[in-house]
Amino acid sequence: MIFFEEALARLSSIRTGGPGQVVALPESLEELLVVLERIRAGTLPSPARFIGNASNILFPDGGLMGTIISLKKMDRFQFRPDGLIEADAGAFLPRIAFHAARQGRGGLGFLSGIPGTVGGGIVMNAGTTTGEMSDILCEVRLAWPDGRTFSVSRDDLLFSYRTSEFQNEDLSGNSSRWRGCVIIGAVLESIPGESSHLLEEWEILRRKRSEIQPLDKPSLGSVFRNPPDDFAGRLIESSGWKGARRGAIEVSPRHANFFVNTGGGLSRDFRSLLEDVRNAVFRENGVWLETEVEIVPEESPATV
Template sequence: MSVFNAYMALSGAFEADVLRDERLSHHTTYRIGGPAALMVTAHSYKALLKTIDILRKEGVEWVVMGRGSNILVADEGYDGCVIKLGKEFSRISFEGDTVSAGGGAILSKLVSETISHSLSGLEFCVGIPGTVGGAVSMDAGTRHDWIGSRVHHVVTLRPQGGLQRYEGSDIEWGYRWCSIPTDEIILEATFQLTPAEKRRITDEMERLISRRRSRQPMGKPSCGSVFKNPGDRSVGQLIDSCGLKGYRVGNAEVSTQHANFIVNLGGASASDVIAVMGHVHDAVLEKYSINLQPEVKCLGFDKRRA
């Protein structure tokens, strides 16, 4: 693997920003994480193809990252390349009752623009951080609404396989996952929405965001929900019943507001978060015999940087 060769080959890439040793704490909502050996922001389809081709030839591992809202990066960082989708993949366009958004478009921006077009259907996404691509890949939503139910079709890039199109009805949607292959990059998603009065849409959004603010620690760095709900049980309630609200290692703490959030009180390390996660997991396993599964994705923990 030659990160240096990849960096040199990509440095002159048209419509791409290339960085070495960029700290990922600057690119995650946790504000945690060491440097990525390489970071490329591809602003066009051509630049994305070139990036993937060069990384493949140089044997450099890569991963696509949106706003880093559901990821914990190791303190040692990531010895591969982080790819971010730039300008061409951030566009949002409306046609009748449908809206198309690039995989790199900010979800909150998409939600706000549906108001100006008097289209209902994505209100439940208000307050959910991240990009459209990330939201689709994990079927983001609430206990009662999921973004997959609004998807008309999705366009992806299959490495060495070209563009793929999936009809929303052909995709399997589940709790925090969908059947789109994980090695494909979501380039664009089109949503089918419903005309509605702007006032009704804004009232519903205000109700939902007020509810989130009252129940979740939105003012502190976190990755959102840490563990998946086991079946129809609330993992937050399970953790709370173990008396773990406020449990702390270093500057990582189980939120006193919502027990399924581990917040960064300032300067927390990834190892602090992992230690808290481990303690929470073991406590719930001991009390309820439930093996909690993480919802947060971890990057850079499988091997240390060379």
């Protein structure tokens, strides 16, 4: 499926962002390779930007030029008899965890409340206090912009807290060696477990999250990474910014590290609130918070 001038707000989990010049939603690897081929041939605009469920990206209000390729419709996964799971890049993490629990495959419970895809989860090394993507990853499958596909073993990749070398800069701050590549799938590990216990764990985690997180309103999850030995939410709250608003964007009264869209919010209000909160935390506590969400700047072309 290809859309022209599609509102990026419709793709983003915080529901902000202007039009994408072209938005492509391939449903298979073959369709993805055709989109890449058309970009190379110039019949779709470059540059290309790859997204999953856009649950960690703030799109600019002015929109984005180029072709934004969402992989969320490439969402198949299957369980192998040896306990490994083969997943397409767009497979939804909570869905994988739920089906794994039903099949008596454990070790994936932490994915239950992360509303992202396999590809986005790997790029962000998404996780919780009980596990992260790099713990369960065996292999990543990728494609270069020219359509060549290849696999990389987990052992040849570097990850750290909410960071991977698939981000634009690698872990040393240099341009990533994978720049321009798209993750097309992955092989994940699971461990044997008792299905009823795993489903119970799933339900407990789900309930706990809805008690502490504002899941009834659009957001991007945690805005800032937790600093060592502390919590960004605690620092924001102690700086007096819990419940603060800019336009329709609010520092959630339930969880201060979540900024929620209360209706018709703008990315520029999110960005300006973020800067004010960060400065206030620095003034009050001497801690400079690093963002976890990816902020795409206004008027910047998408990058390959």
